[in-house]
Amino acid sequence: MTASAGGERAGAAPWETVVGLEVHVQLLTRTxxxxxxxxxxxxxxxxxxxxxxxxxxxxxxxxNEEAVRLAVRAAYAxxxxxxxxxxxxxxxxxxxxxxxxxxxxxxDEPLATGGALAFVSVERGPVTVRIKRLHLEEDxxxxxxxxxxxxxxxxxxxxxxPLVEIVSEPDLRSPAEARAxxxxxxxxLGPGYVKVSNCNMEEGSLRVDANLSIRPAGSTELRTRxxxxxxxxxxxxxxxxxxxxxRQVAATGRGEEIVQATMLFDAATGxxxxxxxxxxxxxxxxxxxxxxxxxxxTERWLATxxxxxxxLPAAKRERFEKAYVxxxxxxxxxTATAAIADYFEALVGAPGAGSGKEVWNWxxxxxxxxxxxxxxxxxxxxxxxxVLQLARAGKLSxxxxxxxxxxxxxxxxxxxxxxxxxxxxxxVSDGGAIDGWVRETLEAHAAEVARYRAxxxxxxxxxxxxxxxxxxxxxxPKAVSAALARALKP
Ligand code: ZN
Ligand code: MN
Numbered sequence: 002m003t004a005s006a007g008g009e010r011a012g013a014a015p016w017e018t019v020v021g022l023e024v025h026v027q028l029l030t031r032t033x034x035x036x037x038x039x040x041x042x043x044x045x046x047x048x049x050x051x052x053x054x055x056x057x058x059x060x061x062x063x064x065n066e067e068a069v070r071l072a073v074r075a076a077y078a079x080x081x082x083x084x085x086x087x088x089x090x091x092x093x094x095x096x097x098x099x100x101x102x103x104x105x106x107x108x109d110e111p112l113a114t115g116g117a118l119a120f121v122s123v124e125r126g127p128v129t130v131r132i133k134r135l136h137l138e139e140d141x142x143x144x145x146x147x148x149x150x151x152x153x154x155x156x157x158x159x160x161x162x163p164l165v166e167i168v169s170e171p172d173l174r175s176p177a178e179a180r181a182x183x184x185x186x187x188x189x190l191g192p193g194y195v196k197v198s199n200c201n202m203e204e205g206s207l208r209v210d211a212n213l214s215i216r217p218a219g220s221t222e223l224r225t226r227x228x229x230x231x232x233x234x235x236x237x238x239x240x241x242x243x244x245x246x247x248r249q250v251a252a253t254g255r256g257e258e259i260v261q262a263t264m265l266f267d268a269a270t271g272x273x274x275x276x277x278x279x280x281x282x283x284x285x286x287x288x289x290x291x292x293x294x295x296x297x298x299t300e301r302w303l304a305t306x307x308x309x310x311x312x313l314p315a316a317k318r319e320r321f322e323k324a325y326v327x328x329x330x331x332x333x334x335x336t337a338t339a340a341i342a343d344y345f346e347a348l349v350g351a352p353g354a355g356s357g358k359e360v361w362n363w364x365x366x367x368x369x370x371x372x373x374x375x376x377x378x379x380x381x382x383x384x385x386x387x388v389l390q391l392a393r394a395g396k397l398s399x400x401x402x403x404x405x406x407x408x409x410x411x412x413x414x415x416x417x418x419x420x421x422x423x424x425x426x427x428x429v430s431d432g433g434a435i436d437g438w439v440r441e442t443l444e445a446h447a448a449e450v451a452r453y454r455a456x457x458x459x460x461x462x463x464x465x466x467x468x469x470x471x472x473x474x475x476x477x478p479k480a481v482s483a484a485l486a487r488a489l490k491p
Contacts, residue, residue, distance in 0.1 A: 021212045024166070032067075080117045082113060089290040108287040119315055141160060169182070183238060193340075229264045334369075387417035388406060426474070435476055
């Protein structure tokens with residue numbers, strides 16, 4: 002039993018779950034946040050480093066304009082107010098992967114505040130989560146505790162890579178909602194739409210820390226929360242939060258106080274365990290970064306960036322539902338990425354395509370299955386349109402079309418008609434040929450014909466199938482039915 006609507010029963014008390022998420026998203030820049038080193042993922046350790054990102058004395062940071070641009074786009078995509086003036090701050094702490102002894106981040110004057118992200122909760126329906134802030138910062142290096150026996154190895158390639166940190170209000174009410182929020186966040190910011198990041202949890206370009214507390218259902222208080230870390234996949238987030246919620250419900254049921262703690266999730270066992278609480282009392286001694294002036298963005302530049310945003314999935318869904326008469330669930334399928342949505346619209350707009358619903362059926366059931374990544378459809382719209390027209394004209398059955406499509410995708414220079422002919426899939430509606438198959442079928446199945454004539458009407462389906470088989474799928478099923486009906490008439 003996992004997440005339930007508003008909460009869960011522990012003894013008599015129904016509990017409500019309260020979750021807020023802090024998400025770090027790596028911006029898709031060529032170079033790092035404050036130096037010219039490559040930000041590429043997966044290069045040999047410590048090959049993309051310089052005095053700035055190694056924190057050598059005297060090195061000075063210079064902001065990456067492209068990182069600022071992508072952060073601003075992310076903020077607008079999340080409906081935030083972007084501030085014309087924000088301030089970089091030093092966040093001081095000691096850790097081996099932090100060469101300067103501080104991280105350049107933003108604190109009391111962040112880049113953006115006050116956004117929102119809407120998604121559909123399986124439990125509550127449409128939900129809007131408030132976004133408290135979005136700020137720019139640099140990444141730390143990466144520690145490896147398993148490379149050198151008894152020692153920790155550090156790779157500084159990641160040190161100084163640009164991130165945005167996106168902090169939500171505690172508006173999520175279950176582990177499943179946390180996962181749904183992240184899925185939509187990735188859809189909006191990732192390669193499908195705004196393209197500011199790969200949003201790949203496995204590669205660490207999207208990282209999640211979650212805060213979770215429970216409270217009696219109906220209450221609005223915020224109780225002591227714990228922070229859950231070490232979340233490496235969307236399903237891991239849901240599993241970890243489920244484990245932590247159950248732990249808190251059980252502890253509260255035993256009369257224990259929930260203490261503030263950082264919980265680590267173990268994906269192998271599915272359990273959470275507390276880290277040493279000493280790590281809790283962090284005092285980062287934030288202060289403005291003296292090596293960087295405030296980040297000042299002109300209104301005009303901000304307006305240009307805001308206008309450059311693509312239509313976002315929620316707006317697209319709403320428009321598609323109206324313009325093409327689709328249900329909510331249908332519009333979700335064809336707006337998975339902007340490329341798929343554009344494809345759908347182009348196909349609806351092509352000559353002789355049919356209704357929005359008909360085209361939806363082709364995209365959802367036939368064309369999307371050609372896609373290896375689920376992000377684009379690897380067949381020119383013009384060719385797909387030819388297939389739809391052949392089907393509408395009764396020259397290609399749905400099954401035959403399904404066999405034509407992959408061939409066509411592999412050789413888009415060929416016309417759909419030529420491919421269908423070459424594969425011998427064009428439907429035969431020629432009366433002579435069909436009558437011949439009908440005659441052969443009736444001779445071969447005399448017993449079924451006799452039963453049909455004695456009143457077993459349902460055998461018609463069997464006989465149609467036998468004629469189709471004789472035609473190797475090429476006969477037009479409507480013409481076959483008509484020819485059979487004629488031949489069987491008493
Ligand atoms: Zn560098
Ligand atoms: Mn951060």
